[in-house]
Each structure stands twice: as structure tokens, then as C-alpha cells.
Amino acid sequence: MPNNISDIIEQYLKRILEESGLDMVEIQRSELAEQFHCVPSQINYVISTRFTIDHGYIVESKRGGGGYIRIRRVKLDREHLVLEVLRSLGDQINQATSEALLERLYRENWITRREAQMLQNMLRREVLAVDLPLRDQLRAKLLYGALQVIAAHRD
Amino acid sequence: MPNNISDIIEQYLKRILEESGLDMVEIQRSELAEQFHCVPSQINYVISTRFTIDHGYIVESKRGGGGYIRIRRVKLDREHLVLEVLRSLGDQINQATSEALLERLYRENWITRREAQMLQNMLRREVLAVDLPLRDQLRAKLLYGALQVIAAHRD
DNA sequence: TATAATATGGTCAAGAAAAGTCAAAGTCAG
């Protein structure tokens, strides 16, 4: 029951996504906006509210001549421990906690040894050289960003 | 899906580069421009945005009669990976540059596809949510941290 | 040989063609 433009555009994009069989759509923002008689930024709204990584989509775009917005569907395994972790993470995490977490993910075979080392090295406080309330927030975001990719198994 | 001339020319050059087997292509600027119905300086634009050293290419050229533009693909030296990269990038790295580098590292088999995706996702400006002089510095540090582990893992 | 003409490629800045951001205003269910 789509009763507003956002829902209609959402449905439209999902239908195209289905039909194209390839889990991918590429659109031009202004063109789509014209097609649905709305302002271009409405497209951004639809995308940012309905095609987020948490919904299982990855969006790339390019500006300038020949620009585009590309939406890809990725399969998120809802059973993933990783996702659980991801959600329970909170917006701050200290070094010790992140190390323990990575250790565990490695032990349980969610990430490779090298990935674990890489992440641990990147999340050290010497690397994240900012002061403390911010540092832990940054670490949380980075970890979240890394885990998103782990949780989204594609190709 | 190339939507603009620059992309088309980029693809063309990369294909020639592939096919010629020798990691080298030599063109004449005005000739190529004519072939793609664009102004000559467009070729310079394509080269300066897509065939930089960060992307793994070296470009030489000569003016005057019998002039040419030669593009060579170069590989990173296993011994000096981190140093090479560090020297060429400095202590600040913007998102576009880091993406070029990661793509190259993947292409040259230094990192897996998943590692590349993970790092790209972590280094996005939305994730590194701090203001700009600092953000690029942080990105450089993080990339350096990742590279240390890559370099250490010399199989 | 010195000089002029010709043949290339290089630089840069203006403008166009996208997409992104953000906050104010509108809508609607509870």
C-alpha cells in the first residue's frame, strides 16, 4: 500500500532490482526524479531510509557528467554472529574490548588471521591518534564498517 | 557501463594495455581524440585522473613531430611495499587516492577482495567522521597500519 | 648553420552536468 512518493519509488527500485536478475540497478537521479515528479533530493531520501546496508543494500554513486547512482543488493546472513555483535556494539569501544572481539571472531572463523591482525593494528590507540571520547567512537565506527563487509557475503 | 567519454577512453586504453600483453601502450593524442570525437585535452584529463602513479601507471610523452604518449603499467615492489606507498602518498590521503591504491593492491594480489572491500568501507569519509585536515591524516595512518600487516605477511 | 614553419603534446580555467547536504516546512497516525 504505497501511499506516498517515497514508498512508490522504493517499490519501483525493488521491482527493477528483481527483474534485472542481477541484483543491481543503476539510475540517474534527476531522470528518476522527473519520472516521479519529485525533486531530486527525494531520491536521496528514499535511498538513505530504505536502501541502507542494514537493509541489505550497498549504494555507490558518481557526480558530474555521466553520473549515476548504483544500488546493489547483498545477501545479509541474519543468523550471523557478526551481525549480533554489530548491533550490540554501541557507539564507543575501547582497545581491549575490540581486541577481545577480534580474537573471538578469528577463533570462530569469521575472519582470517591476517584480517584480525590488520584490524587490531589499525585500531590501536597510537594509530587512532585522537583524544579519548572521540577515539573510542571512531574505533566503534571502524569496527562496524569492517564487520558490515564480513556480514555481507557477496560474489 | 561507461556513461561518459572519459570512461570510454579509459576502458579502451586498459583493453589495449591488456591485449598488448606487454603492459605498455603508445598513442598519439590528437589521433585518439579524433577517434573518440573529443578535444585533445580530454586525453590529458583521462590520463591525469585514471592513469596516475597511484593507480599503478607511469606515463611518458614527447611533443613535436613524431610525438607520443606512452602509458606503462608498473607493479609494486614486494620488498618495499610500505615504503613505496608511504613515500608517494605522504601523511595525508584522501578517499579517492586510498581507493585507487586499494584497487591496485587487489589487482596485484596483495590483498583479497574482501580485505579491499573492508578497508574501502572503513576509510570512507562517513566512517572517518572527523573534520578535514585530520580525516585525511587518520586515513593515512590507518592505511599505513594495514600495510604493515600486509607487508609482514610475506607468505 | 641559423631560422622559420610545422607538428605535437601540456596547462589551466570556465562552465556544464551530475549527485550530496541540510534544514525548514508539511503531513499524519496515535
Added chain:
DNA sequence: CTGACTTTGACTTTTCTTGACCATATTATA
């Protein structure tokens, strides 16, 4: 009537295209 969601549009940023002018190498000519 309040809070969450939606719509709009002014302004920003990024990327691409074009063209006028510049620099350099080779070739023809005095």
C-alpha cells in the same frame, strides 16, 4: 498536539567537457 516520517528547495561538491593559449621537438628553408 506531538513526534516521526516526508517533501521541498537553496546551496555545495565532485566530475567532466571544452577551448584558448603555451611549450617543445622535428623538419623545411634561407
